[in-house]
Amino acid sequence: MSGKSGPSGTSGTSASVPRAPRALASLRERLRDTFWCAPAAGLVGAFALWLVLSELDTRIVAYLKEEGAYEELGDLLTFAGDARTIVTTVSAAMMTFIGVVFSISLVAVQMASGQLTPRVVRIFVRSRISKLTLTVFLATFAFSLLVLTSYEGGAEPDPHRVTSAPLLQSLLTLGLVGLSLLLFVAYVSSTLRLMQVGPVLDHIAGESLRALARQPEGSADEPSLGPVTAHVAHRDRAGVLRGVSVARLVRAARRHGVVLRLVPRTGDFLVPGMPVLAVHGGAAPSRRALRHAVSVGVERTLFQDPAFGLRQLSDIALRALSSSVNDPTTAVQCLDRIVQYLAVAVRLPLTPLHHRDRRGDVRLVQQVPGWTDLVDLAFEEIRGCAAASPQVTRRLLAGLDDLLLLAPEERKEPLLRHRVLLVEAVERTVPEAAGRAFALRPDRQGIG
Structure with missing residues (x-):
């Protein structure tokens, strides 16, 4: 079975829960546990913005030349020339600024993990303000480098010969610098809160209560599952059971006319060969049908x-x-x-969760504490x-x-x-x- 979780659907909800789980909920949760996704998206977005604004700047210069507004074009080139100094300074200083800020932050996180528990590092990794700050910082650095390639000629280019002037690009660079400064203040405040016991405990408690609220209600009625007819062994890497794709398992059980019972509880450590699913009422579904149904990672999460x-x-x-x-x-x-x-x-x-298909038949039984x-x-x-x-x-x-x-x-x-x-x-x-x-x-x- 695969170690990645698939998207959740509507057929895997408990009968006692009126709403279906969100689509792609487990994928969204997995992305929240990564720190690279948002910065990578920011770099791609910076490049896309540069392409769009570069084309718009070229059209602005072409329009002014067609209208013969060389005086306005000269003023535009003067502003772009003045902004060039700022853009050059930003591109030179931003990477150093990023290194200093996040070095200090990592020291703060290390102190917090030593005083409280190493599990608080997860709070930093999942912090939206941390990811947003790094994303904007890297996007500002990358965008300023791209803007420098858009300047033409020397310090005072000829308005009659120039084909593009990075007016909009320079304005956006200045806006990104301002946004970076605001996020820097918010980020430092958030990191300092991470070093305080009260906010950390409040964050853990809030996440735990939200996870408890997401958990479907179990059924007081214990359906008869019948004898175990087969087992499905764990075939992927060893690790902690982080969660399961309820919708995928319910669909697989319905197609094969069986009931699946999750043997380990979420949070248990799995090694290859251990039974992960018990099958009641027939043959085990194929490995293809159960692919991406079980999510295994290196540490526990609060998702399930x-x-x-x-x-x-x-x-x-x-x-x-x-x-x-x-x-x-x-x-x-x-x-x-x-x-x-x-x-x-x-x-x-x-009580144990009994996930049902659209007809109301129990297809997956999941143990909970x-x-x-x-x-x-x-x-x-x-x-x-x-x-x-x-x-x-x-x-x-x-x-x-x-x-x-x-x-x-x-x-x-x-x-x-x-x-x-x-x-x-x-x-x-x-x-x-x-x-x-x-x-x-x-x-x-x-x-x-």
Whole structure:
């Protein structure tokens, strides 16, 4: 099976979801994880703009010469000559400017990844302002070089002999310089925010909640799949399962009259030979029918893996609680976002997804993390490291109590279990009765 994901269609949606997934959603998500696409498009766009404006400038000069407006043409050439100095300066300085700006930015990203988690580099890679800034910078540099080739003659070309004057090209170059300066300010502001804990956690939480909202609702009814009749093994490179093309798998299952069940969960690591799909009710679809149905990459993403957001928040909290960092306030901020995430997830079904075809028949079954899985991911490791930090234990107890108020009766068990385990850990770690009482007092701010 291929390691690239195909576009999503309308036939792969769950029956309980009224809207279909966006076309080419997984392709768009893959492009967002690359940093080269937007700058490359900007360079191509700069070349196309230069061709168009060069032709327009040539027509303007030809029109003025036909009308005998040599005085106006002389003024135009004078302006173009003055702008030539600016364009030359821009072309000489822009590449150095790009190198300095992004060298500083990469140092800032490295500091943020060292203080928080290496996963924050993904935020920089997916940042729209970062891509837009680099795109405009490179486009300005390339366009200014192209404009220099459009100048004719010496410093004062003869209006009667000149065939083109880069008037519009020079104006656009000046506009690109102004835009570059504005984007530089916005880019520096965005990079500085990346070095702050609060905005990074807010970004992770926001992406995680959007990923949770995109996830189709599972069905409470468990259809009978019947025995497993075949397996489809992973034949591509080893890597993390980033997502699947639901529409492609549903179409393949419908054509072969079978039900497919995704064996690994999104985020699992696959190696060649591992079963990736279980087939119920018939023979396995051909490799051609399943091509581009499974996306495998080097790291997890939030596109079809909402639990990855909890993993990132937990990683940041664990690093903050380590003896080398010892920053319980950052751990408390992570717990704020974890409770926010679970407060939304507690209202969701979190049952296996049954994707149906247009006739309503189940064609693809996809496992998702259940409520207990999410609670364990959120609290298990943090609870084990927090017993000696009263600020964190107080916030963790307050968060568990808040979630217990929101959770229905059938979902309270994992929350109560973690609360009991936390109390036992504090009682083992803190010998003084007054210290234990203080550490076990719920407080949403930890310690004020």
